[in-house]
Amino acid sequence: MKLILTTEVSGLGAPGDIVEVKNGYGRNYLIPRQYAILWTRGAETQIASIKKARDAREIRDLGTAKEVAGQLGALKVKLKTKAGASGRLFGSITTGDIADAVKAAGGPTLDRRRIVIDNAIKTTGTHRVSVKLHPEVAAPVDIEVLAS
Template identity: 35%
Template sequence: MKVVLLQDVAGHGKKGDVVNVSDGYARNVLIAKKWGLEATPKNLNDLKLRTKNEAKLAAEHLAAAREMAEAMKSWKVETAIKTGENGKVFGSVSSREIADEVKKQYDQDLDKKKIILEEPIRSLGMHEIKVKLHPQVTAILRVHVGEA
């Protein structure tokens, strides 16, 4: 029986593949567990439309990420940190604080998990931080840390 896989199945194929399996395996495992659908003309057409729509959405997400990366080139995020005598810094600036400042200053939602910091910022001045907006798009965000 031919089956359209709805998710990756080890030993048989990836999501969206049309595979030929035994009737019993198809009915008792793949279809019963909602891992696949019988490969009828309607289901094949639905799969074709779904993959076309997913490709369109992926292209839109990529375009939006590239557009945001281009906008980020002109951004300069200002944040402050407590300092003591002689400019000694207390605490640090984390990715969550940077995401909050981007929201305040530029009205853009930026997930803190997309901000790549090897370690929190513990010094004053200008810092360039990588932001992974999309698997194919990485932007540089300039963050200026001043005294509070």
């Protein structure tokens, strides 16, 4: 089955890529979750617009990615959220919260899908997350979670 990916699928490809997958995987997983659409000749224009949007979001080259990684490493990111007396959060910190906090701290605009949280952030204190800026560059970011 030939499909066009609409979002990034780990181990398969990026948005706008044309992939060949088994029928069941495409029909039962990718298409219902809107990770992909069926490939047709008319979908070529959709591929072009998806790739254009991806290129606008993506960091162009390795040098730029290393520069942004340097900016992220020097950044002091503080995130205020509701927490109990013991320091346990009501809920958890999401990748969207982190992307907003980085931007508020004066950092670059990050795509939330590029932020990797190893362990769920459910307590106050300092936590380290990783940001995939480029296939070869991942920048660590320290997030200080404070009770509000």
